[in-house]
Amino acid sequence: MLDSRLVIVSGKGGVGKSAVAAALALLAQRQGKRVLAVEMGSPGGLATHFSTGDLGFEPREVRPGLHAMMVVRSAALLEYLSLQLRLPGIGRFGAVARAFDALATAAPAVREIITIGKIYWEVQADRWDIVIADAPPAGQLGSYLRAPRSIAELVPSGRVRNQGDAMAGLLANPDLTRLVLVTLPEELPTTETVETIEWLGEEDVVGPPTVMVNRVLPELASAGRPGGTAGEIVDLHRSLLAEQEHWMKVLPGDMALPYLFGLFTPGEVAAHLSDTLEGLL
Amino acid sequence: MTATLLVTGAGGVGKTTVAAAVAVRAARHGMRTLVVTVDPARRLASALGLADLGNEPQPHADEPDLWAAMLDSGASWRAVAERHADPDVAVRLAENDFFQAAAEHFPASQSYAAADQAATYVQARAWDLVVVDTPPSGGGIDFFTAPAQMADLVGGRLLRWITGGPFPGRRFFYDRAARPVLRVADSVLGSDLLQRVAEFLLDLRTTYDGVAQRGREIERVMREASIFVITTADPAPMSEAIRFYRELPRLASTPEAVIFNRSLPDRWVQAGEPELDPVVKPVVEMWAAETLRQRDFRDEFSARYGARVATIPWSSDPPNDLDDLAGLAERAVGIPWERLGIS
Numbered sequence: 001m002l003d004s005r006l007v008i009v010s011g012k013g014g015v016g017k018s019a020v021a022a023a024l025a026l027l028a029q030r031q032g033k034r035v036l037a038v039e040m041g042s043p044g045g046l047a048t049h050f051s052t053g054d055l056g057f058e059p060r061e062v063r064p065g066l067h068a069m070m071v072v073r074s075a076a077l078l079e080y081l082s083l084q085l086r087l088p089g090i091g092r093f094g095a096v097a098r099a100f101d102a103l104a105t106a107a108p109a110v111r112e113i114i115t116i117g118k119i120y121w122e123v124q125a126d127r128w129d130i131v132i133a134d135a136p137p138a139g140q141l142g143s144y145l146r147a148p149r150s151i152a153e154l155v156p157s158g159r160v161r162n163q164g165d166a167m168a169g170l171l172a173n174p175d176l177t178r179l180v181l182v183t184l185p186e187e188l189p190t191t192e193t194v195e196t197i198e199w200l201g202e203e204d205v206v207g208p209p210t211v212m213v214n215r216v217l218p219e220l221a222s223a224g225r226p227g228g229t230a231g232e233i234v235d236l237h238r239s240l241l242a243e244q245e246h247w248m249k250v251l252p253g254d255m256a257l258p259y260l261f262g263l264f265t266p267g268e269v270a271a272h273l274s275d276t277l278e279g280l281l
Numbered sequence: 282m283t284a285t286l287l288v289t290g291a292g293g294v295g296k297t298t299v300a301a302a303v304a305v306r307a308a309r310h311g312m313r314t315l316v317v318t319v320d321p322a323r324r325l326a327s328a329l330g331l332a333d334l335g336n337e338p339q340p341h342a343d344e345p346d347l348w349a350a351m352l353d354s355g356a357s358w359r360a361v362a363e364r365h366a367d368p369d370v371a372v373r374l375a376e377n378d379f380f381q382a383a384a385e386h387f388p389a390s391q392s393y394a395a396a397d398q399a400a401t402y403v404q405a406r407a408w409d410l411v412v413v414d415t416p417p418s419g420g421g422i423d424f425f426t427a428p429a430q431m432a433d434l435v436g437g438r439l440l441r442w443i444t445g446g447p448f449p450g451r452r453f454f455y456d457r458a459a460r461p462v463l464r465v466a467d468s469v470l471g472s473d474l475l476q477r478v479a480e481f482l483l484d485l486r487t488t489y490d491g492v493a494q495r496g497r498e499i500e501r502v503m504r505e506a507s508i509f510v511i512t513t514a515d516p517a518p519m520s521e522a523i524r525f526y527r528e529l530p531r532l533a534s535t536p537e538a539v540i541f542n543r544s545l546p547d548r549w550v551q552a553g554e555p556e557l558d559p560v561v562k563p564v565v566e567m568w569a570a571e572t573l574r575q576r577d578f579r580d581e582f583s584a585r586y587g588a589r590v591a592t593i594p595w596s597s598d599p600p601n602d603l604d605d606l607a608g609l610a611e612r613a614v615g616i617p618w619e620r621l622g623i624s
Contacts, residue, residue, distance in 0.1 A: 013417050014293015019517065048520050103478050187322050187599060222560035229552040233568045234561060239597035261571040264578070266516045
């Protein structure tokens with residue numbers, strides 16, 4: 001997975017998507033790669049897992065060899081217009097940029113194409129060995145992955161269209177781009193993951209996803225039940241295991257990540273998860 | 282007088298379930314209670330009698346004082362257009378490609394729709410208590426900033442940007458050759474996309490007075506509401522909960538309580554008896570350590586933010602019916618029921 005150029009990490013809100021994205025970035029960094037971690041939508045997720053302050057549009061080195069940034073739409077838009085569409089003097093032509101900002105709020109696929117466009121730009125820029133994107137939740141993932149194609153329906157020709165075709169090519173190439181879906185062995189995340197896998201299979205915008213089931217409790221091999229509070233604990237653990245087993249059967253779990261107990265900060269969670277992922281990948 | 286409870290928190294912490302449990306408890310206490318919910322799990326939806334999903338509050342078949350409504354952001358946006366625009370403009374808006382796109386893309390739109398809908402129910406004075414499960418978009422804080430953001434969107438800021446000047450008449454867009462902005466945009470996009478967006482924004486702008494006034498009403502409802510922040514003791518939801526405590530006093534009001542879902546009983550801290558089966562022992566010790574960490578987290582949160590802390594025990598069984606939900610409320614410790622008028 002870490003030999004690809006782009007890893008997109010998504011999943012339902014609350015499943016630990018940002019923690020997994022941060023852990024993958026830390027692991028790639030430990031392997032000596034030049035890494036860029038990108039926060040695509042929800043501000044704060046990646047930043048807290050790197051124990052840094054808020055991220056900005058300019059990549060900042062958060063560990064030696066590991067940079068992190070957030071896609072700020074207005075800045076991404078300016079860059080998209082000037083660098084990717086090669087509009088001359090865009091800085092002075094503020095009105096055009098502002099008009100595009102309006103477009104990005106109201107028109108389908110424009111906001112997404114700017115975000116995906118920034119990631120595409122960084123992947124092909126050769127400054128990084130790998131780009132790891134903390135993507136929007138699975139519910140919005142489709143509009144991002146489909147954006148390069150949706151824009152083609154909206155804009156029949158021109159530079160935006162050509163740029164969109166190049167992005168679609170990057171996403172659809174399984175040697176270059178990998179999608180990770182993080183989920184939990186619980187009802188809502190499982191249902192949403194199964195639905196996501198279904199439409200991904202139908203649409204062919206990106207290669208088959210790797211499903212990581214997060215917060216998996218350890219098995220309990222003993223059949224006995226101790227007395228006292230230990231017995232209460234064993235009861236809870238067993239009933240949680242039964243629920244977990246039920247949803248694990250429904251999920252095509254490629255990888256199970258352990259429930260991490262006793263940690264205090266998101267930074268600790270990301271560090272532990274990267275150790276686990278090192279063993280799994 | 283209708284009391285309002287806003288139940289907020291990060292995604293995945295059990296917010297919807299807690300909102301439902303509070304509502305069931307209130308209804309069984311004899312209060313006419315409406316719970317407005319977002320994206321409930323299938324079992325929870327059927328427990329609430331929400332099998333046929335609808336925007337309209339439905340009375341529960343088996344619980345006389347309980348009503349439930351589900352949020353549908355698309356439908357709510359259409360309602361905004363119908364309420365605040367001329368009939369022919371409303372039709373044009375609802376049929377416009379960009380209307381749906383804006384409803385999906387504008388981060389505050391689902392939150393605005395939820396807040397508008399909730400405020401409508403509060404103002405209807407048909408219930409003693411309205412419990413609102415807030416949508417998780419934008420980390421949940423969006424719900425509280427949505428009215429202002431929405432007024433800004435329809436207020437024409439974007440429209441002024443496109444035209445680079447004062448509000449234009451509709452005729453303006455048919456004379457595009459005069460506008461270098463539109464010419465450049467068209468050459469980049471290879472189409473008249475920007476003009477179509479501008480026309481859409483022009484229609485949307487006619488709703489401004491209505492939306493701005495409505496926004497002020499919604500904000501008043503929020504300021505008068507009680508707020509519960511739901512979290513688990515996991516690190517990521519905790520940082521969200523801290524954010525709520527820092528920002529909500531300014532945006533709405535100070536939360537009445539922070540409710541830690543999936544809490545472990547304090548007595549488990551002592552659970553590692555030496556004579557335990559060696560297979561069982563590490564599992565028991567793991568939970569004991571987790572119990573200790575949870576307790577430390579709650580104590581620290583309460584000390585630092587002066588927060589009233591409540592707990593709901595960790596259970597493996599998702600609630601299947603109203604009795605399960607009532608049981609969940611029953612087992613909760615420290616919820617300030619008196620603030621909702623429940624003794």
